[in-house]
Amino acid sequence: MDEARIVRNIRVVRRAKGITLEELAKLTGLTKGYLSKIERSGKAPPFSTLNRIAMALGVDVTFLLMEEAEDLEEDVKLVLVRKDQRKVVTTKGSLYGYQYEALAHAKPGKNMEPYIITPAFEETAVFQHEGEEFLYVLEGTHEFIYGDQRYIMEEGDCVYFDSEVPHTGRSLGPKRAKLLAVMYSYKRK
Template identity: 40%
Template sequence: MGKTKAKKAAEKQVDDFEIGAKIKALRTAKKKTLQEVANDTGFSPALISQIENNNVSPPIATLSRIAKVLGVRVGYFFEDEGIESDYEVLRADQRPIVTKVISSSGGQHGYIYHALTHKKRDKLMEPFVLTVEPGVRDDDNQYSHEGEEFLLVMDGEVELLLGEDRIVLEEGDSVYFESSLKHRLLSHGDEKARVLAVLCRGN
């Protein structure tokens, strides 16, 4: 499979996950209104509606808060309906890609992300590769949620807003932190950056 075909296959796979439809189904099953989910997550009903209709994709931190309110793990939204396995091998050309990522204020969030696992269920860790686009500086939108996170810069440079601190991370640098700290990953420099992000869920 050529690179173009592989990319199209990966992009098609993320549609198969139907993240918005899963959120809506969970919300409906729990008899929650859009307003109730909005109140519990701190996001607007309009944003929740956009996500449910697959018009936009939530950043990972936003999805984590929605998952908590609906009583599931964030990895639930990326799981296949296939047979459970004790291990999973994911080829590079099979990574589901999530695009149209939007901030809670409705602005461009500045990255796309690939889910690195979608067959292993009930995981303690949720790994992703983030591609951070240059030029997006949405400093006002920081996020917090339960659990812990590990970031490793694979290529390029990024700036991490972490609590009151601003930390520039270069290729090979890593950081581990409590996800309850307000945080936001920003571009730094004129080139794209790739970051391995591993989320460990809270109790």
Template identity: 40%
Template sequence: MDREDLTLAVRALQIGNKVRELREKQHYTLQDLSAKTGLSKALLSQIENNRVIPPIATLLRLAKALNVGLSYFFQDEVKGETVYITRLNERIRVDRRAHHREGEVDYVYEALETKKHDKHMEPFYVEFPPLETSDMVFTSHEGEEFVYVMEGTLEFRTADRVERLEAGDCIYFDSSQGHSFRSLEDRPAKAIVVVWTKRL
């Protein structure tokens, strides 16, 4: 998928429209949502206007503040089901834009389950690029996170810890602490990431 097709695919998700609709339905101003999420009004406005593709940590904050599951932003729920299957061709890859802003998390991710809104876990396929230490962006969100490295060498960092993870290694951690990842090779490290966040 080329960059233009990717942009169209992401816009087709209407993530920004869904954020705005939820915000207005709950009678929140941008300032209210900013206070609930810790995100700036300017960033929220850019998200609502589909100018910014939010990374997972940002979407998790929005989902929690708006009391929906993360999958709400990707697809309409199939109601009445107890088993949900996501085929390979149904996965939507969310890539970064060509011109990103300083301080944005730099990775590619795919939501592996997009049909059930009220699930307790959010599984993703993530590609972490190689970065200089100075370019690593630390994020945090309430909950816990599990990472299984499929390919490459991945570095995990918090304020006081650095771990090197090889293919086949796993890490489970409290995601409320600031954390960051980078590939230690000249190609992206690939991983399955499962995020759990407490619902309101």
């Protein structure tokens, strides 16, 4: 999945819902100019910004990560995603070198977004967004930074936190860590 596809999906959903850039700016708290730059640049914004845009558009962030936009109104009670059906997003730019594997991308209208995340080794931008998160270290060592506190997490460790507090993390050691991350956003409209 490339960043240009993510940006295309933002534009497609925005236009399909009849939302102008100015209206989206008011809904997200971002400037119209910044949103326009995202749509023109073909570069996906940071994940926390992508999540704000998705919430303002009334869709799951994984919807924006899909190869092709699917039906927004479909009522799906259960989604089974096989390991070869995950949607993988790997970027070296705006998503800060993280690799995201969307685990429930086909379930519309959900409040939780489960991912497998492989963080970069470098300390990245700080994230801050509405909701709650759960991280579980599947492999490797992960340095988790929450507010002013730093935590070293090893395989099997987990943390649950309010994601409105600034947070970030990075892989430590000889290989990149692998995390199960579940992001919860308050009920979508």
